Amino acid sequence: MKRSRLYKKSGILALTIVLGIAFVHIVQIVNAATAEPEAEDEIILASLDYVDDKINSLKSSLDEMTKKYEEAQERLEEIESYGKFVPLELTKDQILIAGESAEIILRGGKALAIGGEGGGLSDITSGSGADVNTDQEVPLNHLLLISRDDGRGIKVISEKAWVLVKGPYTIE
Structure with a gap:
C-alpha cells in the first residue's frame, strides 16, 4: 500500500513538471509570434545639417585620398624612369x-x-x-x-x- 501511494505522488509530480515545461514553451512561442521586427521598419531621423556635415567630411576625405594617390602615382613614375x-x-x-x-x-x-x-x-x-x-x-x-x-x-x-x-x- 505504501508503494502505491508513492507511485501516485510521483506520477502527479512528473505530470506537473511536463505540463510546466509545455506551458513555458507555449508562452515563448506566443511571444515570438507577436514580437515586432527589429529595426526593419524603423525610421531614423537626422537633421539636414548633420547629413551635410557628413557629406562634406566624406568629400574632403576623398579629396585628400585622391591627392595622395596622384602624388604616389607621380613618384612611382619618377622611380620607374630612374630604373632605365x-x-x-x-x-x-x-x-x-x-x-x-x-x-x-x-x-x-x-x-x-x-x-x-x-x-x-x-x-x-x-x-x-x-x-x-x-x-x-x-x-x-x-x-x-x-x-x-x-x-x-x-x-x-x-x-x-x-x-x-x-x-x-x-x-x-
Whole structure:
C-alpha cells in the first residue's frame, strides 16, 4: 500500500513538471509570434545639417585620398624612369650633372669628369677601384657611379657625345 501511494505522488509530480515545461514553451512561442521586427521598419531621423556635415567630411576625405594617390602615382613614375638608361646626345661644353645614385656610361665622344666634395666618379668597370677625378678624361663604355648629389658629372669636350644615364640628372 505504501508503494502505491508513492507511485501516485510521483506520477502527479512528473505530470506537473511536463505540463510546466509545455506551458513555458507555449508562452515563448506566443511571444515570438507577436514580437515586432527589429529595426526593419524603423525610421531614423537626422537633421539636414548633420547629413551635410557628413557629406562634406566624406568629400574632403576623398579629396585628400585622391591627392595622395596622384602624388604616389607621380613618384612611382619618377622611380620607374630612374630604373632605365636614357640615351642622350650632348654637344660641346654641355655639362651633365648627375644626382645621387645615378649611373653614367659615355658611349661616344669625349668628356671630362667633374668631381664633387667627396671625390670623383666611381669607375665600376675599371676593376682598380679608382675614381675618375675632376678634369680627367672619362673612358668610353665604363660604368660610372655617382654616390652623392654634390655636383658630380661630366663636361663634353668633343663636338658631340653620346651618353647613357640612369637616375636623376640635369643638363647645363
